[in-house]
Amino acid sequence: MNQRMYGLGSKCSVIREIFEYGKARAAQVGAENVYDFSLGNPSVPPPQAVEDAIAQLLQGGDMTALHGYTSAPGDLEVREAIAAHIRKTFSFPADAAHLYMTCGAAASLTVSLSAVCNAGEEVLTFAPYFTEYKVFAETAGARLTALPSDPASFLPDLAALEAALSPKTAAVLLNSPNNPSGVVYGEETVKRLAALLAEKEKEFGRPIYLISDEPYRELVYGGVQVPYLPAYYNDTLVCYSYSKSLSLPGERIGYIFVSPRARDAEALYLAVCGAGRALGYVCAPSLFQKVVARCQGMTGDVSVYEQNRNTLLAALTSYGFACVPPDGAFYLFVRSPEADANAFCERAKQYDLLLVPGDDFGCAGYVRIAYCVSPERIARSLPAFEKLAKSYGL
């Protein structure tokens, strides 16, 4: 059998391991006494519009068509609805012919990376980064290199990017709002990054694709704006998923938008279609394509996440923990009070606080707290965090 695949299957992700520990521990001491902050699984239900859309579609009559194959890039009407939403929301020229429906964010990323990378090329990203990026880049035959962020802000270190860009760079992978830091890259950062990439494209005489992984786009707090990358840089692919905004992570539905301003945009789009075909994606799930088309611009009640963020940030800071305040997503990335974040997570376990060490996100010395749980659970966890802080003399 294939040893890479065996390795990927047998080495469970750390996050999944902690999650499984949490389930076992809950069986011992009761679920209400375990504070599992490991998984980025939305806790707010999908908006009612999702259930209404499903009900309407089921009443629509032609079940053979409803559950039938769509065209490989996705149902045309669905893509037109999404294109209209992009035009309206971002004042950016989008059309169905540049949209490719996917089975969620992971599919968006593997397909995009496989479309733009050749064997031996490099994909650059910034730490901290989502742990699976490395796997997806390697599936595309490429190598992932994680560059540092500014530890005071978790914004990308653009000097490091400038030094790392080379004729071997196929793509730069950005994730804002960021998992696990929660940081949003503002317009100033995006403009500088875009200018740098454009300059290097010219210097190397080859495209450098910017892949924007943005499943958390709508999960932002305090009125923060998330710049729309295709408006700043032409060679951009947007990888979107409805997992977080519509609380549909299990249904595997998202899209890739190939900027019509990308060089050879039509050929690039065909490469995306080809990569989807090569990886076994015949079409995105039919019913949920049609559901999301009817729920454009909607979200679950994300104010719950903002409330959790505020509660947890205020409390943890008051206990002496250090954290860059996140503007989006549903993660806090907290500095470990001891150098070894794994040891910190082990100690947190004694208080039934399940946190994820930052090492797998490419940032040793930090832990991720996924606060997509109920506000009631957040409130109940605070005494445990306080005891944990005291145990370090904070």
Place this chain on the structure above:
Amino acid sequence: MNQRMYGLGSKCSVIREIFEYGKARAAQVGAENVYDFSLGNPSVPPPQAVEDAIAQLLQGGDMTALHGYTSAPGDLEVREAIAAHIRKTFSFPADAAHLYMTCGAAASLTVSLSAVCNAGEEVLTFAPYFTEYKVFAETAGARLTALPSDPASFLPDLAALEAALSPKTAAVLLNSPNNPSGVVYGEETVKRLAALLAEKEKEFGRPIYLISDEPYRELVYGGVQVPYLPAYYNDTLVCYSYSKSLSLPGERIGYIFVSPRARDAEALYLAVCGAGRALGYVCAPSLFQKVVARCQGMTGDVSVYEQNRNTLLAALTSYGFACVPPDGAFYLFVRSPEADANAFCERAKQYDLLLVPGDDFGCAGYVRIAYCVSPERIARSLPAFEKLAKSYGL
């Protein structure tokens, strides 16, 4: 960008091309006057149980759980329901720990092939074969070699298999009931094939995996039995999809069953999980996992296909066309009256009969007729087939 992916995206499959022609032609002359036999898209609706299951699940209450991530191999209860069905139907020991839920047959195949193949190895199959096998094998880094079938029966040529098996053979890919021939491989064939593979495994000192692609398992006519391959050969992976049996092709739901009798079955299963992860499959669509669990052993009204098969086979034979009578699936694989099946398909187009040349299935000189359309359309198409036959002087 990646030239392999660009090539796969820009070279539309022949089937899709004919399908698009059919839509354009229908706009000219009316849909009722175009006899499109190109696509294997089920025409019978899903059984009522599917819609009932969806409705029940939506009334169940916890929408966050219903649409949430399942574990990566699939929801445990779902896998247990499928395992129970396998045990009951095939008297074969199956359990949840050897089942991996997938996004349909194409995903089952790419994941399985990626799990068992190493770069430079070979996958053997028999012509005629489903056109995408080549793409999926190449994604796994392997090379597909198509071996001949006996033209009188379209059963595998086992002498050719014996000659082709080598230490480089990672897998043999079987598809019964077959697309496009409709032929079912009976027990005698399966036993001889299994004995040959077992002998060669011993000779080469390596596993040779048998991958059984069986989305048409339930579409068989006249009481024909489809042998369950894991009962005959230990190193077997079953790739199943509910696309045809439950008429859910767009929902992308199926599974891989790793035989617990395979050598290192647990490691093989982990390689399957790893391949799913590497290809970007986080989990199979959540709602439809739960739907199919409630519809085990059910099918749409496949008697419609049997009726179509009988009508078409009798009529075409009476007009002078030659065809191996199919026992399953919903395809007739008809011998072209002229050597060049492409020329035959072009002439058929003049009668608004849209057929697919066998060349892409690895069988020049034949055409595929997908009869998964309404019986009324079959009946209306017969005069056109008769004229086509007469134009060849049959």
